[in-house]
Amino acid sequence: MKRAEFIGLAEDWFAGQDWKPFKFQKDTWTAYLQKKNGLLNAPTGSGKTYALWVPIVLDYIRKNPDYKTKHKKGLKAIWITPLRALSVEIEQAASRFAEEMGTQFTVGIRTGDTSQKDRAAQKRSMPDLLITTPESLQLLLASKNYDKTFKDLQAIVIDEWHELLGTKRGVQVELGLSRLKTISKDLRIWGISATIGNLDQAREVLLGPESKALENSVLVRAFLKKKIDVRSIIPKKMEKFPWRGHLGLHLLDEVVPIIKESRTTLLFTNTRSQCELWFQKLLSKYPEFAGEVAMHHGSINKETRLWVEQAIRNESLKAVVCTSSLDLGVDFAPVETIVQIGGPKGVARFLQRAGRSGHQPGKVSLIYFLPTHAIELIEASALQKAVVKKAVEDRVPYLMSFDVLVQYLNTLAVSNGFFPKEIFPEIASTFCFQGITEDQWRWILNFITKGSQSLQSYDEYKKVEIEEDGKFKINNRGVAMRHRLQIGTIVSDAVLSVKYIKGGYIGTMEEFFISKLKPGDVFTFAGRNLELVRIKNMQVLVRKSKKKTAKVPSWSGGRMTFSAQMSELLRDEMYEASALEQDEKTSPEFEALKPIFKRQQRDSIIPKADEFLIETFKTREGYHAVFYPFDGRFVHEALGSLLAYRISLLVPISFSIAFNDYGFELLSDQEIDMQQVLDNNLFSADFLMDDLYKSLNATEMARRKFRDIAVIAGLVFTGYPNKLIKSKHLQSNSQLLFSVFRDYEEDNLLYQQAFRETFEHQLEEGRLRISLDRISKQTIVWKKCAKPTPFSFPIITDRMREKLSSEKLEDRIKRMLKQLEA
Structure with a gap:
């Protein structure tokens, strides 16, 4: 049978369901049957499961003409999904097609929810299609003789690839694929992704950097007119x-x-x-x-x-x-x-x-x-x-995630063991590690066998043994069991309890806020101003403070920030609003906003494309300076700290910082000399990294980031299923290691990674530079206002929210509004 006849089989099946295949489905079937790898870009609910499951079955039928009577058991395809909730739906769709085509295909699921009994049955006899998660795939690689399990693998499909891209789970998948490509010579790799800004790069991360030049890799797009x-x-x-x-x-x-x-x-x-x-x-x-x-x-x-x-x-x-x-x-x-x-x-x-x-x-x-x-x-x-x-965000892939690499090499060492000469080219062929050097590779091998330079005298870090033939292998059963229990890259944020130094429990806060504070800093919590004395064993020890200015806590629920795309779109809308005539007919949204725009123009301005607005005014709370980059919370948080630090170098002054997606506010009990700020070019990107380090207590942030890295790399053990180690012990263990590396081994790759990830992923340093660059080209308009403006009001009230209960806040805001409207 020719390829067209095979595709005809699928079309007949579709017709039997009263369906008609879409062009993107047929394109995917053709590309797959031509032995191509690729990425399918299709929206949810468009039939993407059948786009890839159909050709996998057709290819099997083509290779096994007597498939109806004879069936060769064994794993033929893997379907990876980031969400366990999706696996049942995929199983139903796959089983239905395979059954109705007359094959004897079996479909199985292996996730964290799979029972021990089902896993044991799978070990004895693998299903033809296995639906699994990135973590469960790594667990299969950690089992003895995994190469026999995967030797006849024909296809691997990574569903919702846009969700995995830009996460360490994505790096896990990249490394797993690099191994499977070597074991299964006839393997085809396909990803399915919703629309993201960098689809070509998404395909490159999935298939490896060389795929760009290869003719056997394609990007199939579903141009469905979705209204x-x-x-x-x-x-x-x-x-x-x-x-x-x-x-x-x-x-x-x-x-x-x-x-x-x-x-x-x-x-x-x-x-x-x-x-x-x-x-x-x-x-x-x-x-x-x-x-x-x-x-x-x-x-x-x-x-x-x-x-x-x-x-x-x-x-x-x-x-x-x-x-x-x-x-x-x-x-x-x-x-x-x-x-x-x-x-x-x-x-x-x-x-x-x-x-x-x-x-x-x-x-x-x-x-x-x-x-x-x-x-x-x-x-x-x-x-x-x-x-x-159709302006959609990019997903930024991780580079050089050495913690994930250490975990992966331990996984290979736990199962069959590995020879570095064979594994290095596989790792260097991935997008994440395409720039890995021989020196870094040697460091990683030393790390898993000797426990790095500063940990050499501790046996617990010497996990991998080098056997006589040069094979790297974990032979200790305890080490192997602990490793299998800890496979994965999802590390949750720890919660710290806030207590008075003299005793008395106040409540709990998430680590990511506390990590930015230094001893002596004052923050508002549970309606009180508290001074941080020290952080000890996952407890935040504080004393009451009479200081008027304080930092406002944020919780990770409110941690969502504008994407770069969204910020850009918002600025464009603002610039459009600045050019609006009062009687000009416009969108319903702008019509409704006219009273606010009118009041903002009366009290200050709406900035144009070439303007950067700063507003200053005085209230009962003190002297306010509000800045409007319209760049999202994360960028404003870093910008606010940076500016406060730079001003404090000119004059001794302390600030409370508040921010939202539109701008940030510096509040002080003494007047800010704004002219001095403008004359000294404080929005410069020069010495940015250096000043960020000092202004945000970057070492403390990196120390927190290192906890996750230490867990993923297996430097600290999280515990057995029914006996998890308390997060305070995890934190103190990883902090101890962080201090050792800082003092004795600054070139430790995991230690350096903690700082890199803090700047790249937490502080969005790249976006911060772009923001500073844009401000440096704009005309700065400084407006001395008599009172808060419509644009500044949401930022001010956000700061007050943490001090007052919601009823008191409502009353206070009503009073403020009365004064402002007067």
């Missing part, structure tokens, strides 16, 4: 001084008719606490929804989540309030409407959520945007343009 209808929910009365306090709840009554008119509605919130709040308020105000409205987020137990997903499928729920836990996968057709509560912070996330509605080819996706404060309507306007332009 997305974005509608803003515009408040009837617009406040001239917007603030974020009500989490959008003041528009609850506007949402209810939308829920009632739709068969099923998903209400997406950005944080778990916001999700809980909306769910409670919806039911307390509209008790008739009891039993028809549910909630779904990552902290809810698995049984409830699965029940909710099933209830959406069979339309027994009217609405589900959820977080990003329903962003991906979980395939259900009938969702009619999406409501996005608050800015989604990124275009890709917004499009992904919109695609949950009309989740079938050819259907219109309807998404409502509900602003949590008025200025977010600018985001709604920006998102509408992004949908038209």
Whole structure:
């Protein structure tokens, strides 16, 4: 049979289901049967599972003409998914096609949820298709004689590749693929990705840097005309001084008719606490929804989540309030409407959520945007343009993740052992390690066998033995067991308890905020100003402080920041607003915002494309300076600290820093000499790394980052399943190692990696440079204002939120608004 005849078999099967294959599906079938590797770019719900499962089965039929009567057992294909929730759906689709084509294919699932009994059965006889996760694939590589398991492997498909790209799980996949390519000579590798800005690079990371030049690698795109209808929910009365306090709840009554008119509605919130709040308020105000409205987020137990997903499928729920836990996968057709509560912070996330509605080819996706404060309507306007332009973010891949490499080499050493000469070219062929040098490789081999230069006298770090024939192998059963228990790259953020130094428990805070503080710093927590005395054994020891200025804590739920794309779109909207004539007809969002724009123009300005706005004013709290780069929270946090540090070099002064996605504020009890700031060119990118180190306590941030690196690299052990080691011990163990490397071994690759990742991934140093570069080319407009402006108001009220209970905050803001409106 010719290739076209094989494809005809699949087309006949599709016709039997009353379906017609899309062009992208047929293109993928053809490319696969031509022995090509590739990346398929297709939206959720477009039939991407059949795009790749069909040719895998057809290829098997082609190679085994008597497939209906004879069946050769063994693993033929692996399907990797980042989410366990997706595996059941993939299994159902795959089994159905394989069965109805008359093959004797078996399909199995192996994830963290798979029982010990099923794993043992798989060990005896592998299914033909195995659906698994990146971690479970590594566990298979850690089992004895894994090469026999994989020798007849024909295909490996990585689903939702955009979710793995730019994470260490993605690096895990790259390394696993580099090994499988050597073992399985006839292997075809395919990825499936939603739309991201750097699709070509995504393919290169998946298939390796050499794939660019190879003719056997393709990028197949599904050009499905997906119509997305974005509608803003515009408040009837617009406040001239917007603030974020009500989490959008003041528009609850506007949402209810939308829920009632739709068969099923998903209400997406950005944080778990916001999700809980909306769910409670919806039911307390509209008790008739009891039993028809549910909630779904990552902290809810698995049984409830699965029940909710099933209830959406069979339309027994009217609405589900959820977080990003329903962003991906979980395939259900009938969702009619999406409501996005608050800015989604990124275009890709917004499009992904919109695609949950009309989740079938050819259907219109309807998404409502509900602003949590008025200025977010600018985001709604920006998102509408992004949908038209298809402006989507890049995912930045990791480079030189030595912690993942150390874990991977230990995995190979635990199973069959490895010869460095054979493994080095495989590792150097991956995107992540394409720049690895011979010296770095030697250092890594020394590290796993001797425990690096400063740890040589401790036997526990000498995990891998070099056998007589030069093979690197782990022979100690205890070491092997501990390694298998700790395979993976997901390390959760630790929670620290906050206590008075004299005793008395106040509450808990996440590590990522505490790591930025130095002893003596004052922060606000639980309505009190507290001075950090020291961090000891995962406890934050504090004393009360009478200082007026304090840092405001942030939680990782509120840690989402604007993507670079989103920031750019927002700035464009702002520049457009600055050119608006008062009587000019424009979009509904801008029409609604006119009173705010008018007031902002009266009290200050709306900056144009070539302007950078700084506002200063005095209130009862002190002297405020507000800066507007419109670059997202992470960049503003770093910029605020950098500027505060540079000003303090000119004059002795201390600041409280507050920031949101639009700008940042420096507040002090003495007046800032802004002219001096402008004259001294404090927005320069010169000495940036050096000043960031000093302003943000970068060593402390890197020390926290090192904990994750130490866990992944197996330097510290997290414990046995029923006896996990407390995070305070993990932290103190990794801190001890960090201090040893800092004092005695500064060229330690894992120690250096901690600093690199802090700057590249946490502080977004690249975006910070671009931001400073842009400001240096703009005209700085400094406005001395009599009182807070509409743009500065959300930043000020955000800072006050941490000091006051929500009732007191509402009262305080009402008083402030009265004064401002007067």
